[in-house]
Amino acid sequence: MPLLRLLSLVILTGLFGCSSEPDPANQDGKELYSYYCAGCHKESGDGSFLQGIPANNRTEFSAAELVDVIRTGHPDLPDMPHFSQLSRMQASAIAQHLQRQLKE
Structure with a gap:
């Protein structure tokens, strides 16, 4: 039992250690999107695999509205x-990354 617990801790530490939070000074929209948004919305913006999560290309928010939704919710x-x-x-x-992505 202690060996199993130790092994679990090692595995979890390895998993979470590989994905560190971005630098607070990071201004790269693509990197920030990958870290904060892609888990649900996917890298491509097609979040249709989770019911109720709209794909980014179907969202009709202005850039200012997106900023507010990202920071404070909706x-x-x-x-x-x-x-x-x-x-x-x-x-x-x-x-801005989302708006560029939608134009492609």
């Missing part, structure tokens, strides 16, 4: 987490 999206730890500049970088 009453119509109660299951989406908000990321108040992000600066407005970081949330804006994510919004």
